[in-house]
Amino acid sequence: MGRQVLVIEDEPNIAEAIKFILTRDGWRVATHPDGASAMAAVQRLQPDVLVLDLMLPGLSGLEVLRLIRAHPDLAELPVLMLTAKGQERDRQAAQQAGANLFMTKPFANAEMLSAVRGLAGL
């Protein structure tokens, strides 16, 4: 079994593309479309890497990240934050909240792959 990634992204076509790329690279990929229940999904799946979109329905990616970092078991979970270009202030806030890496949309597939590998220490 490969390593597990959880992608929290409300845009189904983006989630699908990410899922395809990572699956081809040997990852087990789960996707989740909203912020409000994201924390529950993280706790259920216990992923090795989390890809988290900043703009989510229900609860923003920033708030989800704060919940994750506040949880003792998840303080070390590697998190790749997806932000849109021009959200510089959001990005600063996400950095303070404990994101490990950032990627701005639109991203190149190869960048996504190497970022997730890097976060998993591969």
Next chain:
Amino acid sequence: MPMTGLAGSRVRERRLALRIRQADLARRAGISASYLNLIEHNRRKIGAEVMARLAAALGVEVQALSDAAQSGKVEELRAAAASTPSGARAELERVQDFLGRFPGWAEVMIAQQQRLGHLERVVAALNDRMNHDPHLSSSLHEVLSAVSSVRSTAAILAETEDIEPEWRARFHGNLHADSERLAAGAEALVAYLDGSEQAQDQASAAPQEELEGWLAGRGWHLPELEAGGAGAGALEAEIGALASGAARSLARDWVAQAVRDAADLPLERLEAVIAAQGDDPMSLARAFGVEVLAVFRRLACRPGATGGLVICDASGTLLFRKPVEGFVLPRFGAACPLWPLYTALSRPMVPVEAVAELPGLSAARYHIRAFCAPAFPEGFGGVETRQAAMLIAPSAPKALGKGEPKGEVSLKLGSSCRICPRGACVARREPSIMAEYN
């Protein structure tokens, strides 16, 4: 520090023009020749009494010698220096000399300073719009999301040689849907950024300044609204010509209020009552059975009125500014916290009166009356709103102590802290860039 004033130069010019010797003028004005010499070289402040005697001896009105007209320009130049770091090197103590010797250049600098303030506001407005406009940011987010999806999906299709037919069909479908979404998002963005009405709003002055500019051009009085006038409809063409929608809306509100004021305080009767019993706003309000603030507006905007008027809301934000010579009203940002306007704001329905002096060398004094009226537009259980207004009447130095209320200067005011030189002021909220004096 030596204090310089243009009034001294004007005394000297006038004396030389009349070919009077310094010693003779000094004797006629009842001061020593050496003191007059200091005054003429702008090294002594001229008191109201001495100014009046010098004016009489020179056969001119006090106003012709006083600095009131110039002090506004001095404040503008100081504001220009305050607005830039290199302003710290400006020779602030010689600003009067500069204004006196290069009036044309000074005008250019003042005009540039005003233009700069205007441009800064436009940039701030555009910046706000980019950062906080929900429509713009959601449109951009929509476009960026679609682009992200298109980019990743297209790359998968282009780079994955052994892709399964079902996956390929699915990604083709996604691509198609995202390209439609992208087209719609781009169109919405273009339509939004093209909005000519909004573009116009951004390019113009602050709406309040537009309104004030229009009223100033009309001498602050609108004869159309008086009894027998053509009515508010006659102003619609001029209001329509204002650049921004916000200014047009402010102008219509102002005109509607002015119509009510004109009906409640008919001009002819108002002038007759003022001539008979003076312009005490409380007495006038009682005589006509109207609100005190209506009297304030009417007094400041009746034909030929020279006094100034500022109106603020409960937050202290200035809503209306009719300037008066020599009394600088901040164009934007907060004003001097010592203004009787704010005293009145915290004491609704209580009249506040003061004789005030501005920093600077002019001998000008101002007779100030302020009043605040609370209102409950939603009725008994609703929120309270407030408006405070302040009438600023120039009072000639000569008249002081002769019937003017409280002839002593009771209040030393400023325009706003940043350009105010009163170093030891207890009400100061931020340091001044000005050389200090008290």
